[in-house]
Amino acid sequence: LVRLRSRLSRSQNALGRGLLTLLSRDHLDEDDWEEVEDTLITADVGVAATTEIVERLRERTRVLGTRDPSELRALLAEELIAAIGADADRSLHTAPHEDRPAVLLMVGVNGVGKTTTCGKVARVLVADGRTVLLGAADTFRAAAADQLQTWGERVGAETVRGPEGADPASVAFDAVRQGIAAKVDTVLVDTAGRLQNKVGLMDELGKVKRVIEKNGPVDETLLVLDATTGQNGLLQARVFTEVVDVTGVVLTKLDGTAKGGIVISVQRELGIPVKLIGLGEGPDDLAPFEPAAFVDALLG
Ligand code: GDP
Numbered sequence: 001l002v003r004l005r006s007r008l009s010r011s012q013n014a015l016g017r018g019l020l021t022l023l024s025r026d027h028l029d030e031d032d033w034e035e036v037e038d039t040l041i042t043a044d045v046g047v048a049a050t051t052e053i054v055e056r057l058r059e060r061t062r063v064l065g066t067r068d069p070s071e072l073r074a075l076l077a078e079e080l081i082a083a084i085g086a087d088a089d090r091s092l093h094t095a096p097h098e099d100r101p102a103v104l105l106m107v108g109v110n111g112v113g114k115t116t117t118c119g120k121v122a123r124v125l126v127a128d129g130r131t132v133l134l135g136a137a138d139t140f141r142a143a144a145a146d147q148l149q150t151w152g153e154r155v156g157a158e159t160v161r162g163p164e165g166a167d168p169a170s171v172a173f174d175a176v177r178q179g180i181a182a183k184v185d186t187v188l189v190d191t192a193g194r195l196q197n198k199v200g201l202m203d204e205l206g207k208v209k210r211v212i213e214k215n216g217p218v219d220e221t222l223l224v225l226d227a228t229t230g231q232n233g234l235l236q237a238r239v240f241t242e243v244v245d246v247t248g249v250v251l252t253k254l255d256g257t258a259k260g261g262i263v264i265s266v267q268r269e270l271g272i273p274v275k276l277i278g279l280g281e282g283p284d285d286l287a288p289f290e291p292a293a294f295v296d297a298l299l300g
Helices: 002-007 009-023 030-042 047-064 069-084 114-127 141-153 168-181 200-213 229-245 264-271 291-300
Strands: 104-108 132-137 159-160 186-191 220-226 247-253 274-278 286-288
Touching: 002 009, 002 291, 009 030, 009 069, 009 291, 030 047, 030 104, 047 069, 047 264, 069 264, 069 291, 104 168, 104 200, 114 132, 114 141, 114 186, 114 220, 114 247, 114 274, 114 286, 132 141, 132 168, 141 159, 159 168, 168 186, 168 200, 186 200, 200 229, 220 229, 220 264, 229 247, 229 264, 247 264, 264 274
Parallel strands: 104 186, 104 220, 132 159, 132 186, 220 247, 247 274
Antiparallel strands: 274 286
């Protein structure tokens, strides 16, 4: 939790402390409430969610009738947790099946942190005593496969890769087949995310998934989203949700942004639970997303 706090310090300063300071004022007039609204919108909470949160805060602080900081903090925490979605299923399905590994597919735009997230997830699983195989289905850039392999070596996972420019679906297929043969627990498949050509991407991702599923359903399709790209990133994300059945979102780079409110937008705009958060570039900078702990860290 200490770590979560320190990694979220930018959002904490901009959002959590900002809101607490505003709400602690003696008399909150229209201008103050507008400031509350601005604070939420600046942190990427999204307009619709902001309007609702502010309405509820206005009503509840009025009823509460106190400026006691700890009571205000509790109230604010409750509202933020509710806005994030307290009861979504955020569990990650990584356990092997009887006759085959669990398969996780990582999708998202270039540069959002897919390869890094594969490495970090592998690290967590290996530390947990699982065997992991990485599939480098981003065959567009040779560097992408190198990067994944480097992660594999770092955390103790083999990497299956094809020649540069190989068919991503065939690499994904090979990875799963080798995973079955070697009886590994989990296969993590990294994909390319070129958005220049939406139709091409749809075809490619659809094919990757179909080919993998010749051996059984994909257990998780994780959409990786860069928290620093804000509402624009959400628009791009929607394209992916149209192509594949996304089961969870990984929100990366929360350490580098004051826009932690994006977790609320994701839930609302995409209707997909955030399951993991990225808090840095290192192997241990990944955490399961827990709304209560997250909000607690935000409020400092
Ligand atoms: P990909 O193209 O989607 O596979 O993205 P990469 O995994 O190559 O990541 C792109 C850049 O973002 C790299 O420099 C990563 O180190 C960095 N990155 C990934 N996740 C995080 C994170 O949670 N926090 C920070 N600060 N950087 C990250």
